[in-house]
Amino acid sequence: MEQAALKVQSLAKSFNGRRVLDDVDFEVKRGELVAFLGANGSGKSTTLKCVAGLTEPDAGRIELDGAQLSQLGGRQLQLARSKAAMVFQKIHLVPRRTALDNVCAGALARVSSLASVSPLFFSRELREEAMGCLERVGMADRALDRVGRLSGGQQQRVAVARALCQRASVLLADEPVSALDPNAAEHVMELLAELAHNENLAVAAVLHQPDLALRHADRAIGLMHGRITFDGPVASLNQSVLDTLYSPERNAA
Amino acid sequence: MSLQTPPRPMDTALESASVRTPAPAKLPVPADPHRGRKAMLWGTATAVIVMLHLLAVAGTDFDPTLLVDGWQGMARFISDAFPPNLDWEEVIKPGLEATLVTLWIGLLGTTLSIPSALLLAVLASRTTSPHPVAYQVSRAILSFFRAVPDIVFALIFVTAVGLGPFAGVLALICHNTGVMGKLWAESMEETDQGPQEALSTAGASRLQQIAHGSLPLVIPQFVGLLLYRFDVNVRSSLVLGLVGAGGIGLLINQAIKSFQFDTMLTHIIIVLILIIVVDQASGFVRRKLAV
Ligand SMILES: Nc1ncnc2c1ncn2[C@@H]1O[C@H](COP(=O)(O)OP(=O)(O)OP(=O)(O)O)[C@@H](O)[C@H]1O
Numbered sequence: 001m002e003q004a005a006l007k008v009q010s011l012a013k014s015f016n017g018r019r020v021l022d023d024v025d026f027e028v029k030r031g032e033l034v035a036f037l038g039a040n041g042s043g044k045s046t047t048l049k050c051v052a053g054l055t056e057p058d059a060g061r062i063e064l065d066g067a068q069l070s071q072l073g074g075r076q077l078q079l080a081r082s083k084a085a086m087v088f089q090k091i092h093l094v095p096r097r098t099a100l101d102n103v104c105a106g107a108l109a110r111v112s113s114l115a116s117v118s119p120l121f122f123s124r125e126l127r128e129e130a131m132g133c134l135e136r137v138g139m140a141d142r143a144l145d146r147v148g149r150l151s152g153g154q155q156q157r158v159a160v161a162r163a164l165c166q167r168a169s170v171l172l173a174d175e176p177v178s179a180l181d182p183n184a185a186e187h188v189m190e191l192l193a194e195l196a197h198n199e200n201l202a203v204a205a206v207l208h209q210p211d212l213a214l215r216h217a218d219r220a221i222g223l224m225h226g227r228i229t230f231d232g233p234v235a236s237l238n239q240s241v242l243d244t245l246y247s248p249e250r251n252a253a
Numbered sequence: 254m255s256l257q258t259p260p261r262p263m264d265t266a267l268e269s270a271s272v273r274t275p276a277p278a279k280l281p282v283p284a285d286p287h288r289g290r291k292a293m294l295w296g297t298a299t300a301v302i303v304m305l306h307l308l309a310v311a312g313t314d315f316d317p318t319l320l321v322d323g324w325q326g327m328a329r330f331i332s333d334a335f336p337p338n339l340d341w342e343e344v345i346k347p348g349l350e351a352t353l354v355t356l357w358i359g360l361l362g363t364t365l366s367i368p369s370a371l372l373l374a375v376l377a378s379r380t381t382s383p384h385p386v387a388y389q390v391s392r393a394i395l396s397f398f399r400a401v402p403d404i405v406f407a408l409i410f411v412t413a414v415g416l417g418p419f420a421g422v423l424a425l426i427c428h429n430t431g432v433m434g435k436l437w438a439e440s441m442e443e444t445d446q447g448p449q450e451a452l453s454t455a456g457a458s459r460l461q462q463i464a465h466g467s468l469p470l471v472i473p474q475f476v477g478l479l480l481y482r483f484d485v486n487v488r489s490s491l492v493l494g495l496v497g498a499g500g501i502g503l504l505i506n507q508a509i510k511s512f513q514f515d516t517m518l519t520h521i522i523i524v525l526i527l528i529i530v531v532d533q534a535s536g537f538v539r540r541k542l543a544v
């Protein structure tokens with residue numbers, strides 16, 4: 001467990017000349033759930049997007065499962081990146097398709113292009129693996145329901161199943177429970193913690209409720225104006241730390 | 254409060270409302286510093302629009318008095334057309350057969366343009382296009398096919414494959430590719446890019462992202478637009494018949510040329526029924542899809 005599944009060093013990013021990320025360093029190890037905390041605009045989403053490849057960082061090194069992303073290109077980079085799966089606040093599943101088809105889509109990186117024209121051509125093997133992922137998040141009984149018919153919490157669990165079907169070792173979650181009711185949020189957070197602790201995944205989740213972090217996370221990373229100002233076990237996350245983390249919001253407003 | 258005369262609910266509601274909510278305080282409206290400029294803009298716009306219409310009236314020889322003077326010609330034309338010629342063997346049967354041809358032209362012209370329209374739509378939508386050059390080129394191709402009217406395509410194809418419905422089908426395929434490709438590209442640009450983005454983080458290729466992230470989201474809109482185009486294309490194929498592309502349009506043209514206005518009227522009634530049926534059918538399917 002010594003080697004971190006995700007290692008980020010001196011990550012920097014500017015938008016239109018404005019520094020959004022400044023010298024960001026952190027690690028997420030297998031088996032731990034790390035909560036990212038910080039005020040609006042502090043750079044949490046940008047950090048995760050840089051890792052997932054949705055935003056190109058200006059500088060810095062990202063190591064995923066031992067592979068240096070900056071040294072790779074093309075197909076190799078794509079495969080290395082697929083080691084990190086992302087879960088979104090807005091879920092981003094295809095509502096008209098079944099939960100099963102959506103979960104299968106997580107495996108597209110390793111499906112031959114001919115067989116990936118339509119869900120009709122997904123192999124039986126892949127479908128069975130996807131069923132296993134749905135079972136893991138407790139949604140196997142709704143596998144053939146259209147995603148649009150499921151509740152927000154159920155949809156988010158299907159999205160987690162899609163990430164599992166990707167066979168990722170790192171799970172990035174950007175505000176995974178911000179759109180869910182407290183009960184559903186609790187369920188999804190429990191699921192993410194279980195995946196970290198039992199399936200040995202490295203989970204990084206942006207959270208807006210510190211109490212969720214206190215209850216479910218092992219470690220917290222606090223961002224302020226694009227810099228990491230706190231990195232430690234949640235037990236040391238006291239009120240004064242939280243006050244400084246969220247004070248710039250009041251000052252800026 | 255006496256038991257015999259309970260207050261009517263309306264009265265109490267009104268009373269308590271007037272008691273509880275005083276009128277909001279009034280404040281003077283600040284002067285609009287741009288008022289003069291706004292008035293200028295409106296004035297100029299109105300003047301320009303009026304000018305354009307005057308030019309259009311002059312350019313089209315627009316003259317209602319001609320219509321009044323020539324009403325007899327029209328009256329003769331219409332009285333010749335009544336009653337419609339309902340001879341089964343001579344008029345109705347060939348009319349129905351030709352109408353079927355018109356319908357087939359519209360159908361093939363629509364469905365056979367799906368592959369080309371889909372390809373160009375994917376290339377010409379900012380959200381799915383692989384490259385800015387592909388985007389610009391496919392936009393240009395779509396604009397070309399849209400700008401050339403189907404009737405011009407029909408005249409061109411008639412010289413290649415001869416008079417007949419086949420030329421009409423080819424013409425519709427070309428024009429419809431342009432129109433439907435544009436409509437599809439636009440609806441693709443308007444849809445949520447989230448699922449596509451999610452699949453890109455899962456390592457899916459560009460093509461896979463489109464097949465599993467973008468297209469499934471727009472299928473309902475695509476089918477709706479397809480049905481709408483089918484409706485339009487059936488009507489276009491009528492007009493194409495007038496230039497020799499077969500179908501009921503051809504029969505209408507022949508009837509007019511040989512002054513058989515009663516036959517023409519029968520054909521027009523048949524066409525009217527066809528149009529209503531197609532319109533209702535495609536409307537029905539579109540409503541079913543929307544649910
Ligand atoms: N594509 C972009 N173009 C320009 N500026 C951007 C872009 N994406 C993010 N930013 C800016 O970068 C800063 C950090 O944004 P980011 O989304 O990472 O914040 P966040 O911590 O996730 O905030 P929130 O809690 O509101 O989600 C913000 O000031 C934002 O305006």
Ligand SMILES: [Mg+2]
Nearest residue numbers: 044045046174
């Ligand atoms: Mg964010």
